[in-house]
Amino acid sequence: MTAPTHIRQAFAPTGPLRASINLGNPILANKGPATGRPVGVSIDLAMGLAQRLGVELELIVFDAAGKSVEAVSNGQADVGFFAIDPLRGESIAFTAPYVLIEGCYLVREDAQLQHNDEVDRSGTRVAVGKGSAYDLFLSRELKHADVVRAPTSPAVVDEFVRQGLDVAAGVKQQLEHDQARHPGLRLLPGRFMVIQQAMGLPKGRGPQAAHYLHRFVEEMKLSDFVAASLFQHGIQGASVAPATRDTAT
Template identity: 35%
Template structure:
């Protein structure tokens, strides 16, 4: 055997031994590497916020409803790490946690502004954006909202905040710290309408008797898995994982279980 062949054979042996040492309970060394990239603490810390079926709806059980919660649980299973959901009061705090690396993944609208601070996998869910109005409101469709004297609520730091802050020409934007605050503001008629994705709006109707979601939409949210910058090596996994959760029916099943409405139909 010549010198080059001997060196190559030794390199293969070293690589094999290293892989075995890294993954004593797994057969694929790539699984270990991917877990180290996407869940470096050994736990998949998933950033979530309550009050919307797109994220999590806490119910006091070990398996709460919510598309984000369910996706995170499956992702941890495929990475062979523990699942560690971290629930924040507001989505803005989830986004900040992704940016700082305090959480490993989040499930949120993949807007261009957010892509500056985090990386996204492919879209797994598209949801209409709309308005919720309180009992007795004279508003009948979304075209009635942007009028002088109207007060439109948004969650501070949300996509709706950024977008409607630019697009509303006559109505006044009112920022609520949390969805719970927004619900109270709508019920007490402090605002004339509240804007966000329709999945959340339909969930809020249960808390505000007589409220209704207006027909039409003023935009769409495209939800995708977000990871902190610097973990780009995990994007191939996110692409294949997203394809799996869509084709397997996991996303649609989680959406149905959470009672999620306002999903954009394919081709629309």
């Protein structure tokens, strides 16, 4: 059953549902090896929402989270897939999270750093992806260490190596991938944050549209749609977020 007309117009005022896709987070989206087209759980959710609304889907693809956020914030896109953050929440209405991801630190094998709580020290330089969830988080939380921003999240470890920085911060799966490309690196044990990935739309689309999107995400979690999508795309290390207690809110 398609959505009511006023909901469809709120989500897709230009006709198609324009979904902002961030290829900088391999948990959510990648380029398909055969076609080069975006694939992943965020694309599957975007397709599901477009079908629910009864409209065509248009993917607007970016290489960094900050660009993807900006597209939704300024109305260039209608929905997006982001880590929940209070700064982003000024212009974007978030659902509850659908996926939980670990944020971790990567250092050199011979680094003196052994634990996450040792990173925030004067003189320590931490590489992050510009505008990423962990950039926003660490920019608030680190009081002594210096944050050095790479252009995108996939470029963090390359910048870390090129500039001789002390720590690379990012999504665990991306760091593990880069660790295989650069011998002599190790992950610090544990995590420094849990990244809550949610869907979001411009706040100006109104509370009814935000409520509709919230209910859609909850249904996708409860029906195992999200879990099946993660499995289909071979994603490990990410977990489906728990359903909220009251899906009517």
